[in-house]
Amino acid sequence: MIDFQNVTKDYDNQTAIRDVSFSAGKGEMIFLTGPSGSGKSTLLKLIYLAERPDNGEIIIDGFETSNIRESSIPLVRRKIGIVFQDFRLLENRTVFENIALALRIRGVSERETKSRAYDALKTVNLRHKSDSYPKTLSGGEQQRVVIARAIVPEPAILLADEPTGNLDPDTAEGVARIFKDIHAKGTTILIATHNRDLYKNTGKRVLRLDSGNLTGEGLG
């Protein structure tokens, strides 16, 4: 599903990712860990094509992304649900509108959009907040809206960048449970986190990044 082969990414002569190779199979759940600035976010950005590698090959669900045409990028992104670290919620749209956007972009009918968006809101326990605006929600609630927006199109791959970064332990546990449920449905999940509690005792693969290098791999 995700295949990195000797991928390197530099920013102004500073290496963010160096010669990283790994694969994630269909339905696999992988945690990406490491200190701040170790390259976790860059690695996720390379997957959702917000960045392009300077060297190496990245294959996403059969798409070789190094030489991908501009017009094909949306097709790859539609296979991916993203939980952004900075949320990227549209402040002038309601919670429902934010979630529905992911479906409207994919051309889903209005009727289906409505029913699926409300289902996603139910999954993250925010059905009652559908008409609220993101600014009126707590950090944990906003995080759950972002998760709902990421999962509503039922993507093949789910990427999450520090999904529990600013959450209290109880809310973080709730978020972890949501990811477990989504994974149970067969979604490939890649979570970048430095929250050890999130992957501890999960038995899932944990990749460790340090200064852009893949320094270790183990089980959580």
Place this chain on the structure above:
Amino acid sequence: MITPYALKLAIQSLLKEKWINLLSVLTIAAGLLIISISFLVLYNIDIATKRLPEKFSMTVYLDNSLQRDRLDSVIDSFKKRKAVLSVKYISKDEAIRELKSSLKNSDYILEGLEENPLPASLEIKLREDDVRAETAQQLAGEALKIKGVTEVDYGDKFLSTLNTIKKGFKAIGLVFVAILSTGIIFVCYSTVKILFYRRTEEIETFKLLGATKGFIRTPFIIEGAVIGACGGLLSLAGCFFFYYALLMRLSINMPVFKSVLFPANLFMPLPVIGMLLGITGATIALGRLKY
């Protein structure tokens, strides 16, 4: 593709950015109104110049010795030509009678004449579309080759002046329309560009969620179309106001304005023209933006 959601986004943006949009609509309306008024002036000038050819005629002077049967064949040869509308024979007697009547009280100057010095002639009127210096010149050249024709007078200076006036006004009109249309396109272009920049963050999120360029572009093109169409509609209202509330009132004291023609049906496509200019501006803006 225009989806209900693209329409919704466009309407939301039109309402949210109402002041900048209103300013653009007014600018476009002003531009189209100036074009329309210029068109009205050109239209009336064109109508006036079209009436002039009705008065235009060629005079073919005939040899005094021309026999009746030969005269008929000369008349027939002119009538057969496509450019000729009518041929009227003016005999020597008729010619002197016309001269006398035109001289009125001054006809004494003809008293000393022992014989009629005027030749018989043919008055040839051309079809409206053929009243051109080239056609008249060609016909005159051919007429001079006919036996019995001594001279041809076809008002070449009048024709070339008329043509120059027509061409001049057409050229000025075209340049004017081109400049103002470009201005209108530029207004739409700038408006869409500003609207786009104000939504950069939102567009970035759209892209990351998998939106295609078409999905991102469509609402802006709809906005350009609506802004242009509203400008066109306003200019249409302006045209009617200009004619009925301004010109017609002025004509009460200045009757010259009464003769101004107002081809209302020709102004009806203004909203569509505005819309097309708006779409063009928006398309150019989106084509030049990197996103």
